[in-house]
Amino acid sequence: MRRTWQTAQVSAARPETADARTIRLRFPEPVTGTAGQHVDLRLTAEDGYQAVRSYSVAAWVPPYELEVTVEELDDGEVSPFLVGVLAVGDDLEVRGPVGGWFTWTPDNGGPLQLIAGGSGVVPLMAMLRSHSESRSAVPARLLYSVRSPASMFYGGELAVIGQENSQVRLDIAYSREAPEGATAGRLTHEAVTASCFPPEDAPAIYICGSTGFVEAVSSWLVEDGHEPARIRTERYGG
Amino acid sequence: MATPTSGFTGRRQNRGANLPPGQYLTDSFPVMSAGPTPHVLLRDWSFQIAAGPGRTHRWSWEELQALPQEDVTTDIHCVTHWSKFGTTWRGVTLDTLFEDVESDAEYTMVHSYGGYTTNVPLDDLLDGKAWLVHEFDGEPLPSAHGGPARLLVPHLYFWKSAKWVSGIRMMDQDLPGFWETNGYNMYGDPWREERYW
Amino acid sequence: MDSTQEYSPDQEHVDGNALAGALDQFVADLTSADCMCAGCGTSGPLAAALLYRQAPGMVLRCPSCTAVLLCLTDQGDRQILTVDGVRRLVISTP
Numbered sequence: 001m002r003r004t005w006q007t008a009q010v011s012a013a014r015p016e017t018a019d020a021r022t023i024r025l026r027f028p029e030p031v032t033g034t035a036g037q038h039v040d041l042r043l044t045a046e047d048g049y050q051a052v053r054s055y056s057v058a059a060w061v062p063p064y065e066l067e068v069t070v071e072e073l074d075d076g077e078v079s080p081f082l083v084g085v086l087a088v089g090d091d092l093e094v095r096g097p098v099g100g101w102f103t104w105t106p107d108n109g110g111p112l113q114l115i116a117g118g119s120g121v122v123p124l125m126a127m128l129r130s131h132s133e134s135r136s137a138v139p140a141r142l143l144y145s146v147r148s149p150a151s152m153f154y155g156g157e158l159a160v161i162g163q164e165n166s167q168v169r170l171d172i173a174y175s176r177e178a179p180e181g182a183t184a185g186r187l188t189h190e191a192v193t194a195s196c197f198p199p200e201d202a203p204a205i206y207i208c209g210s211t212g213f214v215e216a217v218s219s220w221l222v223e224d225g226h227e228p229a230r231i232r233t234e235r236y237g238g
Numbered sequence: 239m240a241t242p243t244s245g246f247t248g249r250r251q252n253r254g255a256n257l258p259p260g261q262y263l264t265d266s267f268p269v270m271s272a273g274p275t276p277h278v279l280l281r282d283w284s285f286q287i288a289a290g291p292g293r294t295h296r297w298s299w300e301e302l303q304a305l306p307q308e309d310v311t312t313d314i315h316c317v318t319h320w321s322k323f324g325t326t327w328r329g330v331t332l333d334t335l336f337e338d339v340e341s342d343a344e345y346t347m348v349h350s351y352g353g354y355t356t357n358v359p360l361d362d363l364l365d366g367k368a369w370l371v372h373e374f375d376g377e378p379l380p381s382a383h384g385g386p387a388r389l390l391v392p393h394l395y396f397w398k399s400a401k402w403v404s405g406i407r408m409m410d411q412d413l414p415g416f417w418e419t420n421g422y423n424m425y426g427d428p429w430r431e432e433r434y435w
Numbered sequence: 436m437d438s439t440q441e442y443s444p445d446q447e448h449v450d451g452n453a454l455a456g457a458l459d460q461f462v463a464d465l466t467s468a469d470c471m472c473a474g475c476g477t478s479g480p481l482a483a484a485l486l487y488r489q490a491p492g493m494v495l496r497c498p499s500c501t502a503v504l505l506c507l508t509d510q511g512d513r514q515i516l517t518v519d520g521v522r523r524l525v526i527s528t529p
Contacts, residue, residue, distance in 0.1 A: 005240070043243040049260075049319070050240065050511075051248055075266070077248060085245045093240055100464030101482030233483070272490040274501050317491050353503075397491055420492050421508035421515035434510045 005042060008094045010086060011065060016153050020071040020119065021083045022058060025094060030063040033097035035104050035126035036206070036234075039068065042093040043078060053078045056123035056208075056234075057097055058154075060130075066097070069153060071119040102206065102234045106130065110138035110204055111197045115217055117145045117187075117209025120236055121153050124208055128168065132161055141169045143195040145187045145213070148177035171195040187213075189220040199225035208234040256313060258428035261321040268320055269382045272416070276352040276381075276402050283386050285370065286405040289341040297335070299386065302370070305330045310369055312392040314399070315428040317417075327390055329371030332363045343408035347415060348389055351402040356415035357424065358391060358398055360408070367393055370403065395426040395433070460526055473522040474502035481524075496520075 012024040025039075038056045055068040072083040086092070104112065104127045112131060114124040121144055131140050146152045152172070162170040173191055178184040197203035205226060207217050214233045222228055248262070257263060286296040297305075310327045346363060348356050362368065372379050372387040379385035384401025391398045397417050418424050423432040461468070466482040477499035484504055485496040492508035497520065504520040 007241075042240065043246045043248075044240045045246055045248045046242050049248045051246075081246050087244075090244050091241070092243065098464070099482070100467040101480050268489070270490050272487050272492075272494040272506075273496060273503070416506075417491050417508075420506045420517055421510055421513070422491060434513075 005093045005095050007091050010088050010090045010092065013086070013088055016069050017071075017151050019083065020069060020153060022067050022069045023082065023086065024061065024065055024067045025092065026065050027094070028064075031060075031066055031097070032062070033057060033060065033066070034100070035060075035130040036102045036123045037097040037099045037126075038123070039066070039094050039096040040098065041068075041078070041082070042095065043081065044093070051078050056126065056236075058122045058125050060126070069119070069122045069125075102208070102232050104130065104204065104206065106134040106136045106138065108204060110136075110140060111201050112138055112140040113197050113203040113205045114140070114142040115145075115192070115196075115205065115207045115209075116142065117207075117213035117217075118147065118151070119153065120208035120210070120213065120234070122208075123234060124206060125154050125158075127206065128158075128161060131168070132165055137167065139167050139169075139197070141171070141195065141197060143171045143173065143192065145173045145175060145209070147175050148184075149174070149179045150177075187217075189223075192217055192220050193224055196221065196224070196226075199227075202227070202230060205231045206234075207231065208236065211235045256323065257321055258315055259431045260433075261315055261319055261428065264320045264322055267322060267325075267383065268316070268318075270316065270318065270396075271382075271401075272354070273352055276350075278351050278386055278402065280386060285335075285387065285403065287335060287339055288405060288407045289339050289343070290408065293340065295335070295339055302330060302372070302387070305334055308369065310371070310390065310392075312390070314392050314396050317395040317397055317422065317426070317428075317433050321428075326375055327369065327371040328373035328376075329369045329387070329390065331366060332368045332370065333366065335370065336364060339408075341408045343410050345409040345412045347407045347409055347413065348398075348400045348403060349405045349407065350400045351404045354400055354402070354416055356398050356400050357409070357412060357418055358394070359412065359425070362391060362394065363406075367391065393427075395423075395428050397422065398426055460528065461524065463526075465524075467526075469525040469527070470504060470521055471523040472497040472500060472502060472504060473520050475500035476522070478523075478525075 008025040008027045011026040014022050016022050038054045040052055040054050042052045044050050057066050058069045059067040070079055070082045072079045116124045161168055173187050174182055174184040175186055176184055207214050214235050218231050218233055280299045283299045284296055286294055288294045307328055308331055311324055313323045314325050315321045344360050346358050346360050368391040370387055371390045389400045389403045421434055426432050468481055469478055470481045471478045484498050487494040492506050494506050495504045497504055502520050505518045508515040
């Protein structure tokens with residue numbers, strides 16, 4: 001981990017949805033870290049004004065690169081720039097990767113229960129990728145709540161992991177608009193209970209989403225009998 | 239000094255003659271909060287000025303409403319770089335509240351429900367420079383913006399205008415409040431850009 | 436600090452400088468540290484406390500009693516950390 005700011009270059013970028021973009025950053029020296037960590041990005045205007053924001057690492061691309069996925073927030077100051085203006089070849093100041101709490105490595109064991117609300121899927125995708133790449137024998141499940149099929153991140157890759165990796169189960173919950181064969185509606189306690197490993201399996205649970213999402217889901221899981229100490233949460237802010 | 243990020247301007251495109259240095263203009267009213275919003279029932283609410291032992295002046299909500307009210311239109315400047323022009327408030331000038339307060343102390347500590355504190359020299363609270371306000375934009379002041387009542391000291395950075403204000407304690411010497419302890423200026427004049435120590 | 440250093444009866448203390456190595460562990464990832472609130476005595480990882488940052492600085496509060504644990508302010512060339520609300524930090528090394 002680097003404790004100081006260093007300059008990374010945008011080496012690739014691709015749209016993830018209509019208002020989200022995955023940005024690949026190339027570091028001047030090898031960069032390593034753990035799934036679930038984040039990086040701080042610092043932007044500086046001509047007059048010296050600075051803004052710092054944290055973004056979860058979505059993917060590690062060793063040895064020099066990692067990817068973050070940024071969703072454009074209405075009235076955001078930094079995300080509209082990162083999604084709409086930043087170009088391949090531009091430099092960004094980066095601190096990290098940092099964070100040691102909301103992280104998972106194959107050595108942590110499992111079962112691994114991931115629950116994502118919207119763009120909260122980003123750090124959980126890093127965990128799922130780490131799980132797949134290490135060919136972990138740990139059973140893993142991802143419950144991913146999205147507004148509509150069009151607002152889903154990493155759709156193609158998730159479908160492949162779901163089909164090819166028998167250790168992984170994917171449940172997608174659509175809150176506003178569902179594809180054919182599925183129904184849309186608010187995520188319910190029942191749906192979360194049905195998707196999760198039962199408390200007797202003592203899963204390691206990671207929940208990431210808006211404050212409301214995280215608080216609702218974690219309180220349901222505690223009600224279901226999951227040990228609060230096995231539930232780790234990350235609320236994404238603006 | 240970091241190199242500028244190509245194409246990044248931040249939100250501060252709006253500049254104007256009435257803007258203190260380093261500020262940008264916003265039409266919105268950002269909600270700043272360093273903790274949970276305290277919810278105080280009006281029947282439990284009170285405001286007090288503590289001038290010394292046995293010299294505490296106290297007002298209930300009804301007593302505050304019975305005092306002469308003023309309408310104030312003013313620009314406000316937050317130390318996090320946003321300014322907002324022409325905000326409208328209604329409340330009681332602190333000159334009225336300090337009318338019967340006897341004290342030689344030159345400094346004050348402003349206290350809030352929820353534990354927040356900020357220090358302001360007494361002179362900056364008097365002579366029509368500060369109000370205890372309970373309406374914003376013609377409506378009761380929302381709790382997110384400091385309701386039931388907040389301090390309004392618009393000639394200083396807005397962290398001095400304590401939300402959810404509960405009282406003022408007179409001090410013989412200038413002691414730091416919450417943000418002043420954590421790196422922010424003891425006085426906080428936006429025109430002299432007194433942000434930090 | 437050098438633990439093999441010989442005990443010397445007339446040396447009650449050394450310079451704080453000798454703490455550098457021991458304290459370095461606290462820098463690695465403080466958010467994983469188990470923190471005891473000085474107000475209510477509840478313990479938990481800093482990473483699970485409540486961070487308020489729509490403010491002039493970043494304020495971390497106890498999830499149990501909401502008292503301020505610590506506050507971090509960025510002056511650009513100076514970082515100011517106050518930790519009035521922290522009674523104890525525990526770092527576990529694997």
